[in-house]
Amino acid sequence: MIIQKTSSSRLESFDQENYSFGDHFIDHMIICEYDNGKWGEAKLMPYGPLSFSPANMTFNYGQACFEGMKAYKDKDGQVFLFRPRKNFERINKSAKRLAMPEVPEEVFMKGLKVLMDVDRAWIPYGEGRSLYIRPLIFATEEGLKARVAHKYMFAIVASPAKSYYTAPVSVKISDYYSRSASGGVGFAKAAGNYAAAFYPTQMAIEEGYDQIIWTDDATHEYFEESGTMNVFVRINDTIYTPPTSEKILDGITRDSFIQLAKHKGLDIRVEPVAVKTVLEAQKNGTLKEIWGVGTAVVTSVFKAFGYKDQRFELPVLADEDSYALTLKKALVDIQTNQAEDPFGWRELVERNILETV
Amino acid sequence: MIIQKTSSSRLESFDQENYSFGDHFIDHMIICEYDNGKWGEAKLMPYGPLSFSPANMTFNYGQACFEGMKAYKDKDGQVFLFRPRKNFERINKSAKRLAMPEVPEEVFMKGLKVLMDVDRAWIPYGEGRSLYIRPLIFATEEGLKARVAHKYMFAIVASPAKSYYTAPVSVKISDYYSRSASGGVGFAKAAGNYAAAFYPTQMAIEEGYDQIIWTDDATHEYFEESGTMNVFVRINDTIYTPPTSEKILDGITRDSFIQLAKHKGLDIRVEPVAVKTVLEAQKNGTLKEIWGVGTAVVTSVFKAFGYKDQRFELPVLADEDSYALTLKKALVDIQTNQAEDPFGWRELVERNILETV
CATH class of the missing domain: 3.30.470.10 (Aminotransferase class 4, branched-chain amino acid transferase, N-terminal domain)
Incomplete structure (x- = not known):
């Protein structure tokens, strides 16, 4: 060297x-x-x-x-x-x-x-x-x-x-734009993926949102990522996050959240997250949290989401009741050597x- | 300045x-x-x-x-x-x-x-x-x-x-990789679109082809582009090229070919080109030519194409019988001031x- x-x-x-x-x-x-x-x-x-x-x-x-x-x-x-x-x-x-x-x-x-x-x-x-x-x-x-x-x-x-602090954000579920093609480069941290996402994000901002929940480009029926982060949804006390694929980044914070949730005995499921399921949970009151995770902010808590012309507010939870914030704290404590590191991270x-x- | x-x-x-x-x-x-x-x-x-x-x-x-x-x-x-x-x-x-x-x-x-x-x-x-x-x-x-x-x-x-000269090439019809998502940036000459296409092209080269005919990412049933060019297919004496869209570059050579073909009284149709239609035409002997057009080489003539595990040879036409080469010559003659320019190009x-x- x-x-x-x-x-x-x-x-x-x-x-x-x-x-x-x-x-x-x-x-x-x-x-x-x-x-x-x-x-x-x-x-x-x-x-x-x-x-x-x-x-x-x-x-x-x-x-x-x-x-x-x-x-x-x-x-x-x-x-x-x-x-x-x-x-x-x-x-x-x-x-x-x-x-x-x-x-x-x-x-x-x-x-x-x-x-x-x-x-x-x-x-x-x-x-x-x-x-x-x-x-x-x-x-x-x-x-x-x-x-x-x-x-x-x-x-x-x-x-x-x-x-780390970022104010809770509002997100728009995309029903037109997409960041990733089947057989494309969505899973890669390719420079071009970011450039492609800026204009749709500007459009969402003009509609009063901060970022986009990206959905599959063929049907827009399934969650992929949120902004430049992986996305988690909590319905009742179960956490869902989409499986990684050629279209979804294999996030290291995402993986750490999954492992931490399991370690804490939380019910976490890596499976496709349908827009329909989230909308139904919102209607019947079982939708508790949606959040994004990534290296830069660790966790971005969502306060509202939009779908087509409708805007839905998410419940405001006490920090200790929020899975997003509980997992975030556990992760940051490991990262900063304020807690044991059972994972060797x-x-x-x-x-x-x-x-x- | x-x-x-x-x-x-x-x-x-x-x-x-x-x-x-x-x-x-x-x-x-x-x-x-x-x-x-x-x-x-x-x-x-x-x-x-x-x-x-x-x-x-x-x-x-x-x-x-x-x-x-x-x-x-x-x-x-x-x-x-x-x-x-x-x-x-x-x-x-x-x-x-x-x-x-x-x-x-x-x-x-x-x-x-x-x-x-x-x-x-x-x-x-x-x-x-x-x-x-x-x-x-x-x-x-x-x-x-x-x-x-x-x-x-x-x-x-x-x-x-x-x-301009480039030897006739062999192309692979993509049944997995894609260059463009619905709601994405395929129509733009975005730098990232090119980087995303290199690896699939290398895979096609390893299979004995020179470039890829890109198909829609959702079904791979329709032609989009070929390599970095727009694509034309001739069945009997009719020329087909896919309509431009958010996924397909609005090529200037493409547009010039369409206008020149009309000017010469050729039957040219801007409509979706199904892989199935091309395969059927190949089988019943009506598939005459497939070619790509773009600024760099004007026209790239295809001599063969692959689909799944099969390779199909295209007919070898005399230059004067080839629509691809006839239109190319007409275009180059205008570009280089060797012919009248009725279009004001x-x-x-x-x-x-x-x-x-």
Whole structure:
């Protein structure tokens, strides 16, 4: 690994109380380039711009996929990653579907840990705070051939994140737009999936909602995801979430929620969630909660949902009665080393890793 | 318009007889940046790399769309564009669906003509030669928020193209993969659509085919596109092509073929093309031709197609008996000013445009 540290940290001038998510970057980044059929040596270097022409193949043909993950600092200053190997496995599933080279485990995991160790002073400590980490792979070849690129970059950049809190949101069940085709790339964290979702989301916002519950494109009768998150529905005391598929992202927070719910003895079922079932439960008063889960906010609680021209309010539950919030707290406590970790999900970032690289 | 010409043209060192498409770029490019809700002044500048961080939003969320178009030089050295306003209209349809700002007509059209005029020496003359032009819009904001970007770049780059000729290809009718969802972005020239198509295409190549005939994702019973082209089928003496939709690109070459076929009095029908109909026609001997059309190669003739485990050879027609090649020649003759243009499709690039900018 090539190590090129910055001579002037930006940490002193970073206002740790007053910033918005995703705008500020830690001092360093990891990059590793792929050319001639193989990955080169990974490099730690100062975060900043690189050179790309407008004929860069990602700008033209969109071969790009990413991961979202977090590092947490506990009261003793120890730094933990959360299930990082799941992100490693998933970025390569995405890469494969986009005909991009898979990144080696050594490059991904060592890059991640070296970056966390070198910039550990950047990792926020405190209620709801974390460092958001973005590994990504994208085509870097310059050219206008509509074919698989021959050059790529793997990069890891990271940005301090301040709070988990998000106000409860209203969601619109899609009866027209969709994010994913059968035989398509919905399960991948493909850059293009996000761009495709923005316009329908803007339309939902104009109707007074915050995001969309995506449904299957053929019939719009089944839930798929919500916004950029996986979705959970609670009817009476049973939790439902759709099974993952080629159309639904295999979310790591989703999987953790399922395991935590089982661990707590809750009745959780991974099965198709029909719009009709949710509407019926709403009518007969058995619909208790709908929520989304993802790395960025862990849980987004829904206060209302819309279907066609109707808007339905969801019950307001006390925090301790909410499965969404109970599971969220259990997960965050594990992530931040405030609770036992029976699943082995936390991964400590050793100090002075550079000496062993 | 800001004009920043290169002090050292690369044209002298460009081997005009020996190059491959999409690797070499003309001396200049056009760029125009969008920020604070508005487009800035367009700029002609030397083609080359610019600065983008790995946290660039296109690399992460894929907001990028493009156009493909060509300029042609006739025997007198006059330069023509082909239906450029159609590309202008379409890039903005793509931009709208991806929640990106639409580029003003003035920026697009004047940028295009100034670039063609300044670099007219780069435009190849001769059988099958042209300049391939790539206008594109992509997000340039640096940040990790999964939302619509606030900064964009419009760019025009261009690359000399040598020959229309492509050998007849074999295509696989998709019965699993798809490029487009109902309620999705298939009609847009969205970067992510191309990335999503590469892996299925690689699978088809492994089965001995060159590209895929995409079918609807819900049933795989109807033709949509072929590779990156629109598709035409000839049964007896009738030509069929699927109607455009949210899932099918509104191709300019497609539209030109339809108009030319009507002009020549051919029987052409824009209606859904069922896989079943094509298979039946193949069996009873009435299937004459299948071909793809697009800007890059104008026409790609198919020699065989595969469906499930079967491979079917298409008849070999004399050039003059082929509707595909007859229409291609008629179109190229118009594009290159070797025939009358009853449709008003050619647009002359005036000389010394800069003096009027």
